[in-house]
Amino acid sequence: MKIKHTLTFALLLAIIPASYAFAHKVIIFAWVEDGYIHTESSFGSKRKAKNATITVVDEKGLIVHKGMTDPEGNYSFKIPEKVDSDLLLKLDAGTAHQAQWRIPKNELVTVHSAKDTQAAMKEKEKLEESPSVFKIITGIVIIFLLAFAVKFLKRKTAKK
Amino acid sequence: MHISEGVLSGPVLASGAVIAMAGTAIGLKKIDYDRIVHVAILASAFFVASLIHVNIGPASVHLILNGIVGLLLGFAAIPAILTALLLQSIFFQYGGLTALGVNVIVMAVPAVLVHYIFLPLLGKSSTLTFAAGFLAGLFSILFSSLLLGLALWFTDENFFETSLVIISAHIPVMIIEGIVTGFCVTFLLKVYPEIIPVRKK
Numbered sequence: 001m002k003i004k005h006t007l008t009f010a011l012l013l014a015i016i017p018a019s020y021a022f023a024h025k026v027i028i029f030a031w032v033e034d035g036y037i038h039t040e041s042s043f044g045s046k047r048k049a050k051n052a053t054i055t056v057v058d059e060k061g062l063i064v065h066k067g068m069t070d071p072e073g074n075y076s077f078k079i080p081e082k083v084d085s086d087l088l089l090k091l092d093a094g095t096a097h098q099a100q101w102r103i104p105k106n107e108l109v110t111v112h113s114a115k116d117t118q119a120a121m122k123e124k125e126k127l128e129e130s131p132s133v134f135k136i137i138t139g140i141v142i143i144f145l146l147a148f149a150v151k152f153l154k155r156k157t158a159k160k
Numbered sequence: 161m162h163i164s165e166g167v168l169s170g171p172v173l174a175s176g177a178v179i180a181m182a183g184t185a186i187g188l189k190k191i192d193y194d195r196i197v198h199v200a201i202l203a204s205a206f207f208v209a210s211l212i213h214v215n216i217g218p219a220s221v222h223l224i225l226n227g228i229v230g231l232l233l234g235f236a237a238i239p240a241i242l243t244a245l246l247l248q249s250i251f252f253q254y255g256g257l258t259a260l261g262v263n264v265i266v267m268a269v270p271a272v273l274v275h276y277i278f279l280p281l282l283g284k285s286s287t288l289t290f291a292a293g294f295l296a297g298l299f300s301i302l303f304s305s306l307l308l309g310l311a312l313w314f315t316d317e318n319f320f321e322t323s324l325v326i327i328s329a330h331i332p333v334m335i336i337e338g339i340v341t342g343f344c345v346t347f348l349l350k351v352y353p354e355i356i357p358v359r360k361k
Contacts, residue, residue, distance in 0.1 A: 026164075043213075044213075047213070094325065094329075098164055098166065098167055131211055131251065131252045135252070136208060139207050139208075139244075139247040139248075139251055140207065140208070142243075143200050143203045143204050143244065144200045146200075147199055147200035147203070148196070150188070150193075151196045154193050
């Protein structure tokens with residue numbers, strides 16, 4: 001039983017950092033340019049989230065803007081006036097598909113360098129990444145290892 | 161059909177986690193340990209199935225396969241689905257970890273139900289086997305959609321409206337899953353009949 005507990009604990013430790021999740025791989029990506037906030041929403045890299053609602057709230061949770069994505073999953077709007085906090089853009093693509101993107105307060109006023117844009121684009125690409133074969137195989141291997149571990153433990157306890 | 165982080169309220173998430181844990185404990189007790197490989201195979205199939213996407217309207221739906229997993233595993237489907245959902249959540253960010261319990265219930269309860277409803281029909285004739293498989297695939301998705309609607313309703317939304325949206329979004333999946341499950345059980349019965357459990361009398 002001790003091994004089982006250790007395994008469970010190790011698994012929990014491994015997954016806690018991964019708890020940052022966005023709804024069913026629905027993605028919203030936003031950036032600031034020329035006084036406008038531009039957004040792109042999708043399910044993975046190819047499937048655009050069209051006609052999805054975007055709600056913009058400030059730190060206090062007050063809604064400062066609301067809009068809807070076009071057939072390409074894009075939506076742009078002017079930076080709301082008199083906002084003095086980070087903005088949280090919430091995407092609702094229906095049936096529990098939600099995602100969000102935070103725009104820090106300082107990004108709403110400063111002009112972005114090419115480096116910032118590059119870093120942001122990299123982050124976007126990372127979000128859009130399709131599931132890799134490596135991850136799929138690792139998942140299947142883990143399932144079989146767990147199954148055999150359970151069988152082994154059961155046999156051991158049965159012998160006792 | 162995965163529910164993500166921040167959609168459901170605390171009490172719903174907590175009750176989901178508790179029920180899922182109880183179900184997993186029952187499932188682990190009921191697993192026939194000589195058939196553990198079958199459990200692993202079906203858990204793997206469930207784990208991979210969600211990567212096959214169909215784009216419908218603004219939503220993106222995917223194969224779920226909880227019907228066949230439940231049909232062939234019964235209560236053992238609960239730990240199998242729990243493991244697969246946990247790994248999907250970690251590797252592909254499908255569904256939030258806090259919503260894991262609710263997601264397990266949404267997928268596994270219909271799976272267990274179809275086991276008891278449709279398993280006795282398997283193997284009687286090839287037409288009946290296909291029909292039982294088709295209905296198992298179809299009903300598991302229908303039940304799951306209703307449970308998902310219920311989970312969202314407990315939080316704050318309109319149950320009827322939400323369920324209707326979810327069910328209508330999943331109609332193509334129900335049909336596809338029905339056909340896939342029907343073919344799978346017919347095929348398995350011919351080439352690998354050991355995977356079809358025989359009801360103990």
